[in-house]
Amino acid sequence: SRSIDLAVIPGDGIGQEVVAEGLKVLSAALPQDVKLETREYDFGARRYHATGETLTDADLDSLKRHDAILLGAIGDPGVPSGVLERGFLLKLRFAFDHHVNLRPSKLLPGVATPLAGQPEIDFVVVREGTEGPYTGNGGTIRKGTQHEVATEVSVNTAFGVERVVRDAFARAQARPRRKLALIHKNNVLTFAGHLWTDVFNRVAEEFPEVTTEYMHVDAATIYLVTQPERFDVIVTDNLFGDIITDLAAAVSGGIGVAASGNINPDRVFPSMFEPVHGSAPDIAGQGKADPTATVLSVALLLRHLGHDTEADRIEDAVSADLAERAGRPARSTSEIGDALAVRVAG
Amino acid sequence: SRSIDLAVIPGDGIGQEVVAEGLKVLSAALPQDVKLETREYDFGARRYHATGETLTDADLDSLKRHDAILLGAIGDPGVPSGVLERGFLLKLRFAFDHHVNLRPSKLLPGVATPLAGQPEIDFVVVREGTEGPYTGNGGTIRKGTQHEVATEVSVNTAFGVERVVRDAFARAQARPRRKLALIHKNNVLTFAGHLWTDVFNRVAEEFPEVTTEYMHVDAATIYLVTQPERFDVIVTDNLFGDIITDLAAAVSGGIGVAASGNINPDRVFPSMFEPVHGSAPDIAGQGKADPTATVLSVALLLRHLGHDTEADRIEDAVSADLAERAGRPARSTSEIGDALAVRVAG
Ligand SMILES: CC(C)[C@H](C(=O)O)[C@@H](O)C(=O)O
Ligand SMILES: CC(C)[C@H](C(=O)O)[C@@H](O)C(=O)O
Numbered sequence: 038s039r040s041i042d043l044a045v046i047p048g049d050g051i052g053q054e055v056v057a058e059g060l061k062v063l064s065a066a067l068p069q070d071v072k073l074e075t076r077e078y079d080f081g082a083r084r085y086h087a088t089g090e091t092l093t094d095a096d097l098d099s100l101k102r103h104d105a106i107l108l109g110a111i112g113d114p115g116v117p118s119g120v121l122e123r124g125f126l127l128k129l130r131f132a133f134d135h136h137v138n139l140r141p142s143k144l145l146p147g148v149a150t151p152l153a154g155q156p157e158i159d160f161v162v163v164r165e166g167t168e169g170p171y172t173g174n175g176g177t178i179r180k181g182t183q184h185e186v187a188t189e190v191s192v193n194t195a196f197g198v199e200r201v202v203r204d205a206f207a208r209a210q211a212r213p214r215r216k217l218a219l220i221h222k223n224n225v226l227t228f229a230g231h232l233w234t235d236v237f238n239r240v241a242e243e244f245p246e247v248t249t250e251y252m253h254v255d256a257a258t259i260y261l262v263t264q265p266e267r268f269d270v271i272v273t274d275n276l277f278g279d280i281i282t283d284l285a286a287a288v289s290g291g292i293g294v295a296a297s298g299n300i301n302p303d304r305v306f307p308s309m310f311e312p313v314h315g316s317a318p319d320i321a322g323q324g325k326a327d328p329t330a331t332v333l334s335v336a337l338l339l340r341h342l343g344h345d346t347e348a349d350r351i352e353d354a355v356s357a358d359l360a361e362r363a364g365r366p367a368r369s370t371s372e373i374g375d376a377l378a379v380r381v382a383g
Numbered sequence: 384s385r386s387i388d389l390a391v392i393p394g395d396g397i398g399q400e401v402v403a404e405g406l407k408v409l410s411a412a413l414p415q416d417v418k419l420e421t422r423e424y425d426f427g428a429r430r431y432h433a434t435g436e437t438l439t440d441a442d443l444d445s446l447k448r449h450d451a452i453l454l455g456a457i458g459d460p461g462v463p464s465g466v467l468e469r470g471f472l473l474k475l476r477f478a479f480d481h482h483v484n485l486r487p488s489k490l491l492p493g494v495a496t497p498l499a500g501q502p503e504i505d506f507v508v509v510r511e512g513t514e515g516p517y518t519g520n521g522g523t524i525r526k527g528t529q530h531e532v533a534t535e536v537s538v539n540t541a542f543g544v545e546r547v548v549r550d551a552f553a554r555a556q557a558r559p560r561r562k563l564a565l566i567h568k569n570n571v572l573t574f575a576g577h578l579w580t581d582v583f584n585r586v587a588e589e590f591p592e593v594t595t596e597y598m599h600v601d602a603a604t605i606y607l608v609t610q611p612e613r614f615d616v617i618v619t620d621n622l623f624g625d626i627i628t629d630l631a632a633a634v635s636g637g638i639g640v641a642a643s644g645n646i647n648p649d650r651v652f653p654s655m656f657e658p659v660h661g662s663a664p665d666i667a668g669q670g671k672a673d674p675t676a677t678v679l680s681v682a683l684l685l686r687h688l689g690h691d692t693e694a695d696r697i698e699d700a701v702s703a704d705l706a707e708r709a710g711r712p713a714r715s716t717s718e719i720g721d722a723l724a725v726r727v728a729g
Pocket of ligand 1: 122123126127571601
């Protein structure tokens with residue numbers, strides 16, 4: 038479409054700084070005739086401290102009208118653990134049915150990895166975003182006593198698993214290597230594990246060109262550090278996806294460059310794009326944050342909205358920028374953003 | 384005690400081969416006046432294929448009379464996923480209340496790691512072994528239909544969490560660095576997470592000399608590959624422990640050297656010691672398996688039974704053997720066992 042109406046949630050800490058650069062690069066990438074409208078929202082720790090609110094029904098109504106959402110990062114040490122996660126981040130993922138949580142991992146030339154031997158890493162994780170242990174099901178009895186019992190219920194449905202598995206197969210089919218790995222723990226979590234495995238095997242029949250494998254999540258962490266080149270597309274549950282995508286980010290250049298999309302493929306609701314990193318209060322306000330993960334999230338956003346050429350240009354600019362970093366003095370957040378904006382515009 | 388009555392479960396695949404070497408080294412390490420009695424049990428895929436049984440009440444009664452259990456590995460591709468895991472391994476952990484699942488990670492000199500820069504790694508994970516998502520709670524409705532729903536319930540009790548947290552604090556207190564990290568996901572799994580965090584903070588007051596930190600499991604996977612030297616003792620839930628100990632094994636020399644103990648600290652039941660690796664049917668029967676993880680599990684077993692001197696001797700022998708491996712031709716399973724037996728005896 039020839040206009041983009043974007044909700045922008047800078048959030049807290051470095052979220053503010055990196056989102057500014059993301060928008061800078063976005064503006065530079067868009068052709069003249071695409072009109073960009075943005076509206077900023079103050080969600081996060083600031084709003085919570087001021088009003089006690091995290092995300093109201095009115096907020097959701099308002100967000101719903103945008104084409105997409107760009108999020109920086111939310112949270113600060115003054116907010117109790119879980120309040121913004123459950124009250125904002127997860128609430129939004131669930132409310133807008135962001136069932137495809139997309140997290141590409143690509144080790145770009147010139148980028149440092151903690152792994153020896155600079156392996157080839159280029160895979161994408163399709164993490165389920167609306168089920169599993171993230172539903173908030175469960176509870177506590179006898180809280181604070183010696184007899185406390187706390188439960189967490191992982192809820193998995195054929196409907197929910199099938200749609201994300203199907204999305205992952207389609208992505209694998211569209212990539213040159215056409216490989217898809219299901220990661221779960223079906224030998225222990227047998228109820229959920231059988232559902233995932235059955236659905237995966239059933240959908241696989243519709244994609245005969247895709248080579249599949251199954252891997253336990255514990256074994257997957259080994260392969261991610263010893264043979265990361267073996268992965269092409271991975272599909273997995275919400276919690277396993279959370280864990281392995283942080284590991285994947287670590288081995289493929291760090292969370293400074295890890296982008297993600299919380300996608301509603303049906304387009305009933307706007308999708309949300311955000312760097313994998315958090316608000317990093319320790320370095321906030323110092324211009325030290327790397328905006329690259331946010332800029333790559335902007336590329337995912339553009340691709341989602343059908344602006345593939347612009348998404349490609351941003352990804353190419355990031356590759357070129359990273360390739361030239363080694364040995365150079367560190368740049369500030371805005372210097373990196375400026376450099377990327379120049380590259381995508383030129 | 385001056386005698387050891389050991390249950391030996393070689394299991395399947397390479398389990399048989401590595402257990403033979405473990406026993407060889409155990410015999411060599413024990414002083415003349417300690418009588419070693421062993422009884423072999425045929426649990427695993429062999430027994431399952433022959434009789435359909437995994438672990439009967441009579442088996443448990445029989446196992447219960449031993450001082451400790453040495454397990455190789457069980458499983459083969461002919462057994463459906465979950466049957467032996469739930470029907471044998473987990474059944475035994477639960478029946479014998481193995482609530483401390485102990486997994487040391489130490490990168491020994493000369494041992495290869497996938498990480499660049501050969502970091503210093505020397506930590507131990509205390510994984511809870513009888514609760515969390517491993518209880519088998521949950522179920523399936525409308526199985527096999529488009530409306531299937533499968534649940535997994537993580538069950539966490541103050542009793543269960545406190546005893547393992549206390550064990551971990553005591554281990555941290557006894558180590559030179561006196562550091563303990565709690566790993567969980569308390570910002571999302573808020574019911575279980577609050578229980579773990581509250582108990583951890585309460586017990587911490589009794590151990591003022593132990594420095595503590597909290598880390599989300601996703602962040603922990605990053606630190607395990609970027610700053611593994613930061614860890615001393617880790618305490619965590621059953622599933623997170625499963626995942627991070629495989630990653631820990633991968634970065635600290637691979638599952639060829641990763642040992643573990645399923646410990647009942649109350650000594651009401653015998654504890655079980657086993658390598659972290661599986662039965663590896665692909666290399667079984669070829670004398671290719673590295674028995675080192677089993678030998679190190681034997682050292683944990685001896686330490687548990689109070690034979691610290693012998694445990695030290697085995698660990699020293701393994702260190703010396705590994706230090707000399709680099710650049711040498713590969714040895715067979717029994718050659719490695721022989722070399723270790725000679726070292727511990729001499
Ligand atoms: C902050 C938290 C709720 C979130 C998650 O667990 O999904 C984060 O770790 C992520 O991966 O986006
Ligand atoms: C085989 C399986 C049941 C087991 C577990 O998940 O605990 C294994 O992965 C382990 O870590 O000992």
